[in-house]
Amino acid sequence: MTTHAATLITGLAELVSNDPELGPGPLGLMRDAALVVQDGTIAWVGPAGAAPPADERVDVGGRAVLPGFVDSHAHLVFAGERSAEFEARMSGVPYDGGGIASTVRATRDAGDELLRSQLQRVVAEMRAQGTTTVEVKSGYGLTVADEARALRLAREVTVETTFLGAHVVPPEYAGRSDEYVALVTGPMLAACAPHARWIDVFCEPASPHAFDGPASRAVLEAGRAAGLGLRVHGNQLGPGPGAQLAVELGAASVDHCTFLSDADVDALASGQTVATLLPGVEFSTRQPYPDARRLLDAGVTVALATDCNPGTCFSSSMPLCVALAVREMGMTPVEAVLAATRGGAAALRRDDIGHLGVGARAEMAVLDAPSYRYLAYRPGVPLARTLEVA
Ligand code: NIG
Numbered sequence: 096m097t098t099h100a101a102t103l104i105t106g107l108a109e110l111v112s113n114d115p116e117l118g119p120g121p122l123g124l125m126r127d128a129a130l131v132v133q134d135g136t137i138a139w140v141g142p143a144g145a146a147p148p149a150d151e152r153v154d155v156g157g158r159a160v161l162p163g164f165v166d167s168h169a170h171l172v173f174a175g176e177r178s179a180e181f182e183a184r185m186s187g188v189p190y191d192g193g194g195i196a197s198t199v200r201a202t203r204d205a206g207d208e209l210l211r212s213q214l215q216r217v218v219a220e221m222r223a224q225g226t227t228t229v230e231v232k233s234g235y236g237l238t239v240a241d242e243a244r245a246l247r248l249a250r251e252v253t254v255e256t257t258f259l260g261a262h263v264v265p266p267e268y269a270g271r272s273d274e275y276v277a278l279v280t281g282p283m284l285a286a287c288a289p290h291a292r293w294i295d296v297f298c299e300p301a302s303p304h305a306f307d308g309p310a311s312r313a314v315l316e317a318g319r320a321a322g323l324g325l326r327v328h329g330n331q332l333g334p335g336p337g338a339q340l341a342v343e344l345g346a347a348s349v350d351h352c353t354f355l356s357d358a359d360v361d362a363l364a365s366g367q368t369v370a371t372l373l374p375g376v377e378f379s380t381r382q383p384y385p386d387a388r389r390l391l392d393a394g395v396t397v398a399l400a401t402d403c404n405p406g407t408c409f410s411s412s413m414p415l416c417v418a419l420a421v422r423e424m425g426m427t428p429v430e431a432v433l434a435a436t437r438g439g440a441a442a443l444r445r446d447d448i449g450h451l452g453v454g455a456r457a458e459m460a461v462l463d464a465p466s467y468r469y470l471a472y473r474p475g476v477p478l479a480r481t482l483e484v485a
């Protein structure tokens with residue numbers, strides 16, 4: 096392995112290490128800290144006064160540094176837009192997943208170059224706001240060729256790719272959802288699995304377009320047999336089997352969690368599945384926010400993600416999610432920042448990101464502010480960006 100120059104990072108007003116061995120609280124906060132980065136990993140972290148010599152030096156000028164945001168849920172391979180649907184919702188039309196079909200139409204009609212440029216534009220937007228890892232789902236192709244294409248494109252920007260052929264039943268299969276599930280679990284899975292790390296399903300009996308418990312189970316079990324990790328869209332529009340199914344099958348994460356019963360919370364607390372909350376969705380659909388406090392108090396690991404997509408949340412902003420989680424969901428600033436970094440990493444079953452201890456990947460965000468608190472304290476202000484170290 097080639098060894099590159101070591102870079103010493105100084106001038107930190109605050110370091111959020113997310114490593115409780117390095118400093119107080121779950122954020123492992125350090126003041127007057129310095130970091131040494133070498134070969135893309137954190138080689139040393141400690142008090143600035145004790146920093147070892149390095150080849151290069153970067154002074155962040157009195158800013159806070161934190162692990163880059165881990166956005167563990169996004170749908171970025173699509174064409175078209177649905178601002179009129181958003182406007183209708185703001186006049187009282189509820190979201191039921193029916194609008195997904197219009198994005199499917201536009202995506203099928205689009206060439207690779209259009210999809211790629213849209214995807215790259217949103218990923219660049221994310222990086223400009225401090226996100227260093229993003230998960231990208233398929234789910235707007237819904238044919239064998241279009242789903243495989245979406246995942247090939249997603250692989251160009253991330254290793255965290257998710258096959259979501261079971262997003263909705265496409266119009267050509269209306270009334271034949273069993274046949275569509277057979278396609279998803281058969282030829283579509285075979286074509287998509289080589290390009291995917293994960294499989295996901297929109298498990299939502301409250302939507303006429305999505306999948307019930309038995310169909311969701313069939314999709315997840317087929318994905319697992321094909322070697323994919325499991326993720327679930329669950330309990331977004333109403334109560335349903337998604338959360339408990341996710342725990343039972345050992346899914347890495349169940350996402351949305353807006354409508355949870357006590358039994359769902361108990362199941363999450365006793366299992367290994369992360370509850371990923373997507374507050375931009377409630378903001379953009381006028382649904383009630385999920386009760387993060389109840390999950391945290393029960394001991395559930397919580398992640399925050401954007402769900403960036405043209406329907407329920409066309410925002411790529413993890414700082415917005417942090418601010419909403421604090422203001423609307425009962426999370427403290429510490430809990431929200433942890434959920435947007437280490438929580439997202441847990442939802443992707445990654446321990447090399449989401450913290451800045453020695454050996455972690457040097458994927459960092461820097462704030463134009465002295466403290467992580469400013470993410471919720473100064474909402475809507477572009478404070479965060481990724482910290483690039485050569
Ligand atoms: O996570 N709920 C299902 N899928 C997306 C929305 C997709 C869309 O409306 O285009 C979500 O909210």
Ligand code: FE
Pocket residue numbers: 168170328402404
């Ligand atoms: Fe989603």
